[in-house]
Amino acid sequence: MRLLSAVLLSSLLLTGCGSGSGESATNNNRDNNTTPVTPPVPDPDLKPDVPPTPEGNWYKPTPSTTWQWQLTGTVNTSYNVDVYDIDLFDSSEDLIAQLQQSGKKVICYFSAGSYENWRSDANKFNESDLGNNLDGWPGERWLDIRSANVLSIMKDRMTLAKQKGCDAVELDNVDGYSNNTGFNLTNSDQLAFNRAVANYAHSLNLSIGLKNDLEQVLELVDYFDFAINESCTDYNECHLLKPFIDAGKAVFNAEYQQKYVNDASARDAMCQQSKQMQFSTLVLPEDLNDSFRYSCL
Template sequence: MKFFLPITIITSTLLANVKARWHPAPGLTWDYLLGASNSVIEKSNQQVVTIDLEKAQTYVPYFHSRGQKVICYFSGGTTEYRSDRTAYEKANIVLKSGSGDGWGNQWLDIRNKAKLQPLIRNRMKRAYSYGCDAVEVDCLGIYNYRSDYTEEDSYVFAKWVAQTAHEENLSIGLKNVAGIAKRLEPYFDFAIVESCAASPNVCNIYKVFSDNNKAVFMVHYGNLGYKLSGSSLNTLIKEQGGRGFTCILNEHQYLQKNGINYNCSTGAVIS
């Protein structure tokens, strides 16, 4: 009996030192700033801000001091020009042949979990060490770009990516992949969706997240023709309205400017 109290105290102390994982609920405002300069990032006053992982060490403390949450971005399914790129190349998982992702990156062999998962885990460990509240892991849908990979390959990959984030005590958002989004919802904490109003009823796929009290952050881009007026606004309202989403408009896909949050059901700007 004399051992019970010390063990209980030790266990309680350890649990108290583990950061509770963030679970973003619908209704939060958002800024998406992957390509933004430092001065633009510092202007953001939204409740949730997404920045690149390389900016996190500097800006997570900055935003936390102002009561904001931070999502840290990196790609999980393609090469990137980061400090760890050599490790990816040495692992022999870069698919040299075939088309890339359209942004100058090559796809990775997502079926090679033994080699790829440790590399992704290392990035998540970095994110956690910087204090990121969540990660956004991009490029989960290789099957949309290469016929030698299947939808099931992407589903299995995305599922273990989410599980890896949770093992590292991070919340994780599902990025796009509408075709498998409903299957993946149980494993992800929120969703980040681009340009879903381009096709009818695609935005509505993500309602499964808001129905389960998970935030859905949707962005459309001005350079692709979206604006908060006329027929464009009518389309945005039709596809996004009344579903509990967070809706923003950013000037360009390069995400260099602060986004405009607006009411998904009316188009009214949220200041």
């Protein structure tokens, strides 16, 4: 889910205007009807200064790795790529095994920073865990990432990913501190949560990707194995992901603008820049339903 970065949000608040692109609307229109609650008792695993897990033998995708990203609809398994990124809950063990048997690695997606009322474990969240609605995303609310209960649920989801046979996990909405969540989340709160989930994934021998959260790349690159970003070209933010490439780690990028679908010259120019940066860039529909796909690699 593509949300405005903290840098862009500050700029828009100063100018009083702005427009969103990518997979989500702007933060200026977020629902503000949730009253901030008293911070929960800190979880012992939620420490911003915890060191990264020592190197292990989990999957480590390298720059220019090819991929396909489909989170809705029946997954099209026919692409000749290195990696598939699919929904954790909606994908069966048989599908994951089928992809792996054809030589592909599998990243399993779920949201770690938002509550989705249709998920099978939705009843495990406490009301105090739930913050503001995500504008444009019915049934979703921000989560209090300081909550021990929230972290426990996310650990259970990663355990489910391991049980299903996923090679890696993609955790969405891990930049709540830069959005209007209804909680007073800080930079340190987000670092603590993101580092905790990264280290837990590695304890399960799962690879984990950093989703968006570009303002914390320098502080998190040593904890995550790859990056997944949305619309860094249109936000002029691709340079912020260079630390992953410098560390020999893949950057998977998706662009959504119609100009890249309808204008081959615009797409070629964007792809040329992407290839120079060793990014793995796709032009995809915002619904990620495989209705079209253009790859820069």
